[in-house]
Amino acid sequence: xxxxxxxxxxxxxxxxxxxxxxxxxxxxxxxxxxxxxxxxxxxxxxxxxxxxxxxxxxxxxxxxxxxxxxxxxxxxxxxxxxxxxxxxxxxxxxxxxxxxxxxxxxxxxxxxxxxxxxxxxxxxxxxxxxxxxxxxxxxxxxxxxxxxxxxxxxxxxxxxxxxxxxxxxxxxxxxxxxxxxxxxxxxxxxxxxxxxxxxxxxxxxxxxxxxxxxxxxxxxxxxxxxxxxxxxxxxxxxxxxxxxxxxxxxxxxxxxxxxxxxxxxxxxxxxxxxxxxxxxxxxxxxxxxxxxxxxxx
Numbered sequence: 001x002x003x004x005x006x007x008x009x010x011x012x013x014x015x016x017x018x019x020x021x022x023x024x025x026x027x028x029x030x031x032x033x034x035x036x037x038x039x040x041x042x043x044x045x046x047x048x049x050x051x052x053x054x055x056x057x058x059x060x061x062x063x064x065x066x067x068x069x070x071x072x073x074x075x076x077x078x079x080x081x082x083x084x085x086x087x088x089x090x091x092x093x094x095x096x097x098x099x100x101x102x103x104x105x106x107x108x109x110x111x112x113x114x115x116x117x118x119x120x121x122x123x124x125x126x127x128x129x130x131x132x133x134x135x136x137x138x139x140x141x142x143x144x145x146x147x148x149x150x151x152x153x154x155x156x157x158x159x160x161x162x163x164x165x166x167x168x169x170x171x172x173x174x175x176x177x178x179x180x181x182x183x184x185x186x187x188x189x190x191x192x193x194x195x196x197x198x199x200x201x202x203x204x205x206x207x208x209x210x211x212x213x214x215x216x217x218x219x220x221x222x223x224x225x226x227x228x229x230x231x232x233x234x235x236x237x238x239x240x241x242x243x244x245x246x247x248x249x250x251x252x253x254x255x256x257x258x259x260x261x262x263x264x265x266x267x268x269x270x271x272x273x274x275x276x277x278x279x280x281x282x283x284x285x286x287x288x289x290x291x292x293x294x295x296x297x
Contacts, residue, residue, distance in 0.1 A: 039067035039140050043094075048135055050128045057107040057132065058084045059140070062098045070143035072102035073136055074290065075129065077155025079273055080120045081112030087155070090271030092283050100287065103142055107132060109154070116157035117182035125158060126165045133169050145295040150174035150286055152265050152273060156200075157182070160215075163196040171295035172197040172251075174286035177206055177263045177273070180215035191222045195251035197293040201282050203261030203275075216255060224248035240280050250296050254289055256280060 037046060044059045065071065074097070078087035084106030088094065093104045107128070113120030129149070136142040149170045151159040156178015163173045164184075173196060184190055198219065202212045219225075225245035239260065245253045258266060258278050265271070266278030 037139055039065075041065040048128075048132055050131045051124045053110075053123075055107065055110075055128050055132075056084070057105050058088055059136070060088070060094045060097055060104045060106075061140070062101050062103075064101065065103070067139075067141040069141060070146075071141055072100075072146035072148070072290070073105065073133070073140075073142035074102060074148045074150060074287075075105045075107065075132065077107065077114060077149070077151030077158050078109065079152050080109070080114070080154035082109070082154075082272075083112065084108045086271065087152070090268045090274055091152075091265055092268065093287075096283055096287055100291075102146075103136065103140060105132060105136060113154050114151075114158040116154055117161050117180070117184055118154075118157055120154055126162055129158075129162050130166045130169055133166075145297075146171060146290075147295070148172050148174065148290045150176070151178060152176045153178055153263065160219075163198070164190055164192050167192070168194045168295070170196055172199070172290055172293040174198075174282075174289065175200040176265050176282050176286070177201070177203060177208075177212075179208065179212035180219050181211050185215070185218070188222060191219070192249075192251075195247070195249045195296040197251045197253070197289070199254040199256070199286055199289040201256045201258065201266060201280065201285070203264055203266075203278075204257060204259035205262040206264075208263065213257075216253065220245050220247070220253055223251065225251075225253055228252075230254065252293065256282075256285065 041061045041063050047054045047056045076087050088106045097104045110121050110123040115121045115123050115125045133147050137144050149159045156175040159173040159175050160180045225247035228244050228246050230242040230244040241257045243255045261275050261278045264273045264275035266275045267281035268274035269276050
């Protein structure tokens with residue numbers, strides 16, 4: 001309830017200050033028609049028509065990219081209110097993609113948000129993400145066994161929703177400062193029908209930390225997950241705590257709790273939700289988890 005109230009207050013401020021825009025964070029207006037797509041390395045501003053609407057996104061392809069060779073894909077979802085560009089500038093995934101050779105897509109939510117578990121909007125974002133993954137597989141050579149979804153805040157909530165409702169699309173999700181909560185999750189059956197592994201990063205000072213922790217416990221209970229030894233990804237001197245579990249369907253859950261961090265993306269150097277000194281590089285940790293968790297057939 002507190003998250004809903006906070007979001008509504010934030011929406012009111014955006015309506016007054018930006019007329020339902022992006023709050024000054026650069027959300028682009030989708031073009032009337034999609035440009036001709038020529039798969040190649042570099043940054044591409046594209047759109048995809050879904051549910052009668054042109055949905056815009058930025059696609060980054062690494063140097064040496066070859067559309068004929070199956071390539072991992074990460075779709076990264078922004079906070080509310082935000083844009084694909086705000087996510088791109090904050091998390092540093094392009095640098096990681098250039099080094100590790102994967103595609104990154106940064107979709108724009110409608111009016112700055114995604115229709116996730118708590119808010120924001122009424123768009124068919126589940127269908128859009130399914131269509132985007134399919135389009136990038138067909139046109140850009142994304143490897144269907146290595147399609148991953150990550151997000152922060154509203155984008156993190158959306159990652160959980162997509163994991164449940166897009167059967168067999170996403171191999172794993174990386175949720176930072178987001179959670180599995182809200183009316184849809186009240187049903188015991190609201191879990192993935194095929195395995196989706198989860199890594200989540202939670203700040204102990206986040207006002208929603210309790211909700212996020214309760215949500216990931218519920219996720220594990222419903223999927224019959226059992227604790228396993230966690231592989232340390234942080235120095236022994238770090239205050240970051242880690243736990244891991246393996247679930248009955250073969251998926252895995254990895255939890256990183258940062259006691260001193262708030263509602264942020266740890267390791268991000270700049271941006272509205274950046275936490276450069278949090279003691280963890282979320283971009284690195286999430287990608288390492290993705291590499292180890294291709295789709296289970």
